[in-house]
């Protein structure tokens with residue numbers, strides 16, 4: 523009986539992404555997408571062509587079938603794609619041509635997007651941080667590495683009183699600047715685009731309760747693909763040779779846009795210091811909020827396309843994969859490169875808005891002005907690394923995964939949150955980014971020295 527229940531649950535919440543080319547049990551149900559699109563085309567071509575910006579394709583996690591819906595508060599076991607502007611980005615794509623039936627146009631349109639759509643669905647409905655599809659890259663892997671790797675992880679910086687000498691503090695990273703140039707698009711425009719999504723897209727909402735927003739005002743940073751820091755990420759002590767250069771993902775790439783989304787207060791409101799398990803809101807915000815990170819990724823790709831450029835988001839690309847926990851594209855390292863913040867002892871990125879948030883990025887052929895990093899130290903915003911005066915994340919972690927010598931691999935996943943939230947099928951912990959001095963800001967003492 524127990525096995526049947528478990529099997530039923532597994533089919534309700536499929537979680538795996540197979541390797542590229544392997545049979546894929548959770549493929550999006552093509553017939554239901556076709557039916558939904560046919561119906562949509564029929565409706566909007568009634569009498570005169572009137573595209574309907576409220577209509578979304580809703581895909582259910584249990585059997586990956588799609589239905590046509592109006593925008594409404596999101597349900598936790600579904601994921602949504604706008605028909606106009608998202609599935610079909612250009613105006614008039616859903617307009618029937620002379621003599622064409624809705625089913626014919628739907629079939630034609632679906633032929634173009636089906637593979638892309640089922641890849642998006644797989645990433646959107648997958649929990650945690652699993653490896654991806656791993657489709658082979660066309661060209662051989664370019665390995666550059668930096669001139670000065672430090673695989674022995676010996677700290678070469680002067681010791682800091684109160685900081686365990688065994689805590690590895692990497693060599694500083696030079697600031698990268700470019701001469702004045704006219705960018706294709708300003709960072710302010712990119713900010714406005716993402717901020718508008720955060721404020722107005724219905725998918726930025728918890729499926730529980732009164733559906734409060736998950737994310738608040740974003741931070742945007744930009745890195746140049748010519749920044750030598752991308753080669754450094756390939757060093758063994760950083761991410762390793764598996765980390766791909768931006769140009770490997772996208773030929774002709776010039777810039778990387780990184781977005782930090784801070785969680786709203788609702789997400790951490792019920793997450794006291796005392797509790798072992800996370801607040802339901804946090805666990806839900808993490809999983810349901812991940813779907814929104816992909817909304818941002820896809821939207822930034824369309825933003826670049828609309829300006830005549832190409833773009834791609836490695837984390838939802840079929841070639842995305844990882845060597846164990848080491849991803850081919852690390853959102854945190856990229857955010858560090860893009861000037862968004864530094865690492866903390868807890869290993870999370872600490873941004874100007876703190877560590878309590880998540881990150882996504884897009885590589886583009888747009889020529890954008892890189893954000894100047896206001897730090898050179900990998901742990902520049904961490905109070906522990908600064909003067910040894912903070913151990914909040916060490917104390918807050920329920921598993922002892924964070925120590926004054928760094929984070930212990932493998933321990934963090936044993937917190938039992940998954941088991942605790944098994945009926946919800948949530949499971950993220952996140953103690954180490956909540957209720958600590960760097961949760962929502964750079965700690966005051968460091969801020970003062972930055973001025």
Ligand code: B12
Pocket residue numbers: 650651652692693695754759760761808815837847848849851852853854855858865868869870871872877878879880881882900929931932934935950951952954955
């Ligand atoms: C694997 C992974 C996990 C694993 C962690 C295992 C591990 N050892 O990394 C598990 C499942 C446990 C996990 C848990 C969590 N994760 Co996680 N995870 C990832 C993933 C897929 C890759 C992380 C990674 O790069 N690991 C590889 C190791 C090598 O990286 P690292 O140890 O951090 O790197 C160190 C070295 O590079 C070293 N270093 C040495 N020399 C040098 C030189 C330079 C120049 C630099 C920069 C660094 C450096 O410094 C770094 C920090 O110590 C990313 C998504 C992505 N694709 O980026 C999300 C991601 C890192 N996770 C995230 C989050 C939020 C979490 C959780 C809070 C809960 C959750 N899942 O929401 C916890 C936090 C745990 C913690 N304190 O780290 C966010 C981070 C947000 C933030 N503010 O930083 C990410 C970016 C997901 C996202 N899209 O937002 N995660």
